[in-house]
Amino acid sequence: MAFEPPPRLVRALGETAPAGDDWLARLPATAEQAVARRELTVERVQVPGGRSSLVVLVRRADGTPAVLKLAPPRARPESERAALAHWGGLGAVQLLEDGAEDGALLLERLHPDVSVRSLPEAKALLEAAGTLRRLWTEPPAGPVFEVFETVAGRTGRQAAAMRAGADAEPEVAPLVDAALAARDELVAAPPEQRLLHGTFRQSKVLAGERMPWLAVGPDPVVGECAFDLARLVRDRVEDLIAAPSGAAIVRRRIKRLAESLEVDQERLRGWTLFRAVESGVRALRVGRPQDGELLLEFAGWL
Structure with missing residues (x-):
């Protein structure tokens, strides 16, 4: 599947990207690797999606619905991970995995629309x-x-x-x-x-x-x-x-x-x-x- 970033994400990140930043250009390959590493089945990219991350609706190997979220380092994904882990699902979406070397977040599926x-x-x-x-x-x-x-x-x-x-x-x-x-x-x-x-x-x-x-x-x-x-x-x-x-x-x-x-x-x-x-x-x-x-x-x- 092609992981093309939605236009809203492209516009928003284009407003803040530092000179020479190629995160968006690398995003399709990064998403493919993140999906393969977790053995996920992709349903679709969420559109229009957010302004700072690519959100992909997926299913885990056991069929559980989930969300894979990929954001550039300047969006501080590790800070988001730490906060979600601290809240532990109380009032916020549940984090479904601990640390991840690629910085992607695997989250419980809510109703995105x-x-x-x-x-x-x-x-x-x-x-x-x-x-x-x-x-x-x-x-x-x-x-x-x-x-x-x-x-x-x-x-x-x-x-x-x-x-x-x-x-x-x-x-x-x-x-x-x-x-x-x-x-x-x-x-x-x-x-x-x-x-x-x-x-x-x-x-x-x-x-x-x-x-x-x-x-x-x-x-x-x-x-x-x-x-x-x-x-x-x-x-x-x-x-x-x-x-x-x-x-x-x-x-x-x-x-x-x-x-x-x-x-x-x-x-x-x-x-x-x-x-x-x-x-x-x-x-x-x-x-x-x-x-x-x-x-x-x-x-x-x-």
């Missing part, structure tokens, strides 16, 4: 928030920071790119300044240190057999819970922008999520601002102006 996003908005937020709460655990014992990034470290790298983006797009400078000021205040005194999903949103919660809903695709990070919740606040941003009362809806959403998950409302607002501006500036930088403008308009409400 059924996410929490398919539910009505209020129900979707409730189910997504409940799933996220189960993931907020104490980080593993030992030298955890060798495995996982910290919120301060990750957002520090992002802050440097945001400053450069503000220089290139002066009209976004006020929002960037506000977002960076919020970030500086937030990282100065985090209220807790938990293992976080890192890139949580409604589409990252899929229907399962063991449990109704399970999280997939973490980019784990260690830090405060409000950081993890911030990305959920702007879910369905295009609908929020189109709504006449979008700004009021966002304020109510922040209040409702903060109260239901017991995080500080102002800290959630601050991280929502930072993450929206960071995503918006990055979208402008890589040539997605419509996405960037939506995100920055959303950020202006905060």
Whole structure:
């Protein structure tokens, strides 16, 4: 079978690939080797799939359905493996093998076409928030920071790119300044240190057999819970922008999520601002102006 990467993956990785990176070119051969090594039977490549990995629906030698996930090193697959192993299937997809020399992840099969996003908005937020709460655990014992990034470290790298983006797009400078000021205040005194999903949103919660809903695709990070919740606040941003009362809806959403998950409302607002501006500036930088403008308009409400 040909393991051609879906167009969405090609576009997304093309935006972030360093010069000379040939991971995509090698991907079909890498996938063939990973399948053969595990004696898997391939059903199909998941399309449109994700933006950072190739997802292949497979069956194991005993007929059990599974998923094989292959991601470039810059997507930190070993960090994802460590987080999934730590969660042990509680709230997240189950890891089906321990270490792997090729970096591929063999995962339990969920229902890839059924996410929490398919539910009505209020129900979707409730189910997504409940799933996220189960993931907020104490980080593993030992030298955890060798495995996982910290919120301060990750957002520090992002802050440097945001400053450069503000220089290139002066009209976004006020929002960037506000977002960076919020970030500086937030990282100065985090209220807790938990293992976080890192890139949580409604589409990252899929229907399962063991449990109704399970999280997939973490980019784990260690830090405060409000950081993890911030990305959920702007879910369905295009609908929020189109709504006449979008700004009021966002304020109510922040209040409702903060109260239901017991995080500080102002800290959630601050991280929502930072993450929206960071995503918006990055979208402008890589040539997605419509996405960037939506995100920055959303950020202006905060």
